[in-house]
Amino acid sequence: MEYNHRDIESRWQQQWKKDNTYKTEIDNSRKKYYVLDMFPYPSGAGLHVGHPLGYIASDIYSRFKRLQGFNVLHPMGYDAYGLPAEQYAIQTGQHPEKTTNDNIKRYKEQLEKIGFCYDWSRELRTCDPGYYKWTQWAFERMFESYYDTKLNKAMPIKSLIEHFEKEGSKGVNAASGRELTFTADEWKQMSEKEQSDVLMNYRLAYLGNTMVNWCPALGTVLANDEVSEGVSLRGGYPVEQKLMYQWCLRVSAYAQRLLDGLETIDWTPSLKETQRNWIGRSEGAEMKFKVDGNDDVVMEIFTTRADTVMGVTFMVLAPESKYVDQLTTPEQRAEVDEYINSIKHKTERERMIEKKVTGVFTGSYAINPLTGKKIPVWVSDYVLAGYGTGAIMAVPAHDSRDYAFAKKFNLEIIPLIEGADVSEESFDAKSGIMMNSNGGELNLNGLEVKDAIKKAKEFVEEKGIGKVKVNYRLRDAIFSRQRYWGEPFPVYYKEGIPHLLSEDKLPLLLPEVDKYLPTETGEPPLGRAKNWVTEEGYPLELCTMPGFAGSSAYYLRYMDPHNSEALVSKEADEYWRNVDLYIGGTEHATGHLIYSRFWNKFLYDLGVVVEEEPFKKLINQGMIQGRSNFVYRIKDTNTFVTLGKKDEYDVTPIHVDVNIVSNDVLDQEAFKKWRPEYATAEFITEDDGRYVCGWAVEKMSKSMFNVVNPDDIIEKYGADTLRLYEMFLGPLEQSKPWDTNGIDGVNRFLRKLWGLYWKGGEWLVDDSEPSKESLKSLHKLIKKVTQDIENFSYNTSVAAFMICVGELASQKCHSRKVLEPLLILLAPFAPHITEQLWHDLGNTTTICDAQWPECNEEYLVEDTKTYPVQVNGKVRYNVVAPASATQAEVQEIALSNEAAAKWLDGKEPRKVIVVPGRIVNIVL
C-alpha cells in the first residue's frame, strides 16, 4: 500500500464526524484544559494559507494535552456581524444574513479539510438570536450597574438610587463622567428625566454626549481602536470628530484593574506593553491656580511634574475648555473667538498633519500658588480637552511642546535643572538636580527630580493647593453604531427617557428593512423597519451594537452553548473556568482583548463567572505574508525575459499568478493560457530553457496574484503536509512570507514515515525487540517533542521528527515498540496519517485516546569515563569525557588551552567534560 493522502484524509475525517470523536463533556474525574482560537470573521474571499496558522498551532496543543490525559475544550465559531456583509448588502440588496451564512459554509468546509479536533457541536455565531440574547443581557446588566470606587467593583444602580434618596450625592464613591453635587431633597424634586440624566453619569452602560470618531463615508461612529492616524481601519476613509449622543461603556472605571490584571497573566511582554500604553496610567497632581483680579474662577490643571511649578511661565487652555469663556477679557474676545473658529473648521487629521504652533492670549493672568508670580493664560490646540482637566501649566524649559510654544510667542523660559542647556531645545528627561526652585515655603533646590516630584506633591496636598491624582488615557468605549448588521439594543424610549426591555422579552430580534442604507432623514437603517416599537408602541433604539459586543464573552458561551436559561451555567463555568491557551493575532491588542477583559471583570463582579481574567496564556501567531512572483516584459513587446537576463533589456516587472510558478520557475504553457493577452507570449529563457521569475514579499492579496489557497495545497499534498509545513516555516510568533517552495521536503518526510510501516504493499512492523540505538532515537524524540510543544517551538519539533525517522530508517527498525509510540508523538501534527497507521497496527480505538509516551532518560545517557589529568607529573584533575576517548587525548586537550590550564591550575580537582578538540563543559 502506498501513502495516499486523499483516501486517508477523507476516510478519517468522515469517521471522526460519525463517531463524534472530538465531542467534549464536563468530566469531573479529569483535569480540564481550554484551548481557544480567535474566531474568524467569515469574509467573502475564503481562507488563504495564512489564516489556519494559529488554528493549526492550537490544534496541535489541544491534541497534545488530550494525549496527556486532559479533558480538552477546543471549540470554533464565527464573528458574524461586520461591515463587509452590510456593504455588500447595500450594493446588492441581498440580506447580510444570507451572505454571512454562505461565507460561514465555505469557511467550515475549508476548516474541516484541515482535520481540526474542534467540538463542532459547540459552534456558535454572534448573529444567532440564541447567542446575542446574552450580549443584550450583558448590556442590560451594565445599564443597571455603576462602579463603586471604594469597593472596587460594579454594584447595582439601585443601591446608588437609595443613597441619593437618603443623602444626595454626599459620600458617593462612584466612577462618573463629571462630579455632581446635590442633596437628597434636590434629588427627590428632580423630574424623571432629570433623574435619568443624573444616573447616566454613573451607569456602566450609559448615554452620553461625547466626542466621537464620525466616519461620513461609512455613515457610522467608530471606536478609538477602529481608527488609526485619522482614517478608518476598514476602508481607510477620513474620520472626523463630532459631538454625538451615544451609548458608551464605562471601561475607564476598570482602568486600574485592567492594568493590575496584566501582572497575573501569561502574555508576551510586547502585548502587555501595548495594553499598558493604551491604558496610559500617569501619576501626577491636580493643582489649583487662582486668577488675578477674578475671584470667581479657579483653574484646575493636571501635571505629572509638580516639581517644575517654579518654572511655570504661562498657562494653556484647550480650545474646548470651559475656562476659555470665563477668562477671556473683553479686549481679547474678538481675537480668541476668531482663533476658536479657525480650529473648529479643521478636522483632527488636519490639525495633526499641520503641526503648526498656534495660539492666542486670553488677556487673563493666573497666579503661581508658590511664587505668587503673575503668569499669562493662553489658548492653544496643542492642549487636549479630553485629557486631564483640559488645561495645563506650561514649563517650557522641560517640556518640548511648551518650549515650541514659548519660542513662537516669545515667552519666558526658566531652566530648573542644573547643567541643562535650554537655549536650543527643552530638557524633558526626568532626571538631574533641581535649581531655581526656591519658592519660599517649598525649596526644591539640590534635590534629584524624582525626590523633588515627591516632595512637591506632598506639599501641594498639605497646603490644599491641589491633590495627588492618577489619570488614564483609556477612554470609555463608544457602543452605538449607525448600522443595520449588528445586535439591536434592548432599549425603548418613553418621553425621551431610555428604558430597558424586560429580560423575558430578550432576545430582541433584528427587524427586516427594505434597504440597508440610512433613512432620508439621516436616521440609521433601523429607522426603515416597520413597527420598530414595543408592544405598548414606544419607539425602540435605532442604533445597533459594535463588532466587539458579540466577541466580548464568546469564550464563556462555548462552555455551555445551548443553555437558554443563562449565558453559562454555574456548573460549566466552575469546571471550564477560563481559557488556558488563547491563540490569535496582535491586531486585537487594544480592541477585543481590552473589551473582553473588561466584560469578564464586570461579569466577575456580578458573580456570574469565577475567574477575573478570561485568557490565562496568550500567544500571538505571526502574520503570513504573500510571496509575489514577477515576469519581466520587454517594453512595448509581448516578449518576457528571465530573471538572469532582465538587466540586458528595458523591462517592466509584472505580477504573475504564483500558482503557475513552481520554485520560481514559470510554467510557460500555463502562462500563455492565464490571460488572453499572453497567449502569444514569447520567452527569453535561461540557457537551460527555464524561465526564472523574480520575487518579493508583499501582503497576501488578490491584486498581487500571490494568494495561496489551502484547498489547493491539500488537494496536491494533503492536510497533514500542510499542517506540518505551516509549522515548519518558522517560529510561530514571527511574521513570515508564505513560500510553497519548501513543501516537498515535508511531504517527502511523510512518505518516508510511511515507508517505515509499509513497503511495496507489504506490512513491515513486527514484535521484535528494538535495538538500543532505536530506543535512543525514540527517547531523544520524546524528550525533544514534549519540550518543544510546551514551548510552542513547533518548527524544531518537525525537524526532530525528520531526524528520528531518518535514523530509524537507516537502522532498519521495524519494532512495534518503537513505531507505535512514534505515531502518538506525531499524531498532534499529522492526525490523519498517524490515525491510519495506528489502525493498521491493529488498534481499534482512536489514536487521540492513546497515552503520551514518557521519556526514559536511561536510553539517552552517553557512556562516559573519568580520566585523571596530570600536571607536572601529579594528578590534579578528574576529567569526565566520552568513554570512546583515550587517556592521552584527554590529557592533551585538557592542557592544550593554556588559559584553561592556568585557570584549572591550583584549583581543587573537579569534573571537566571534554569532547574531541576542546573542553566543552566544566561541571562545578
Add this chain to the structure above:
RNA sequence: GCUCCGAUGGUGGAAUGGUAGACACGAGGGACUUAAAAUCCCUUGACCAUUGCGGUUGUGCGGGUUCGAGUCCCGCUCGGAGCACCA
C-alpha cells in the same frame, strides 16, 4: 520623541554561556533510467590548501565580563512593532 522586539549562509531558520549554521529549501556533482519524472548517495558559510589529514576567518558595529560569548553587560548602526501634541 518615548517604549518594546529583533539583526546568524544563496533562502526559511537551529543552537540550557560550551564543537555556530540543526532541519529544510535552493545549488553543484554522481547512481538508476533509452529519456524524463520519482528515488537514492555525496558536496555546499567564506577564504586558502587540496592525490592525504588540514589551516585561517566568521553570528550588524565598537568595547567589556568570562578559561570560554551568537547567547550576559555598556555604547552605537540599521530594521520592525506599539503609543504619540496624553502635560
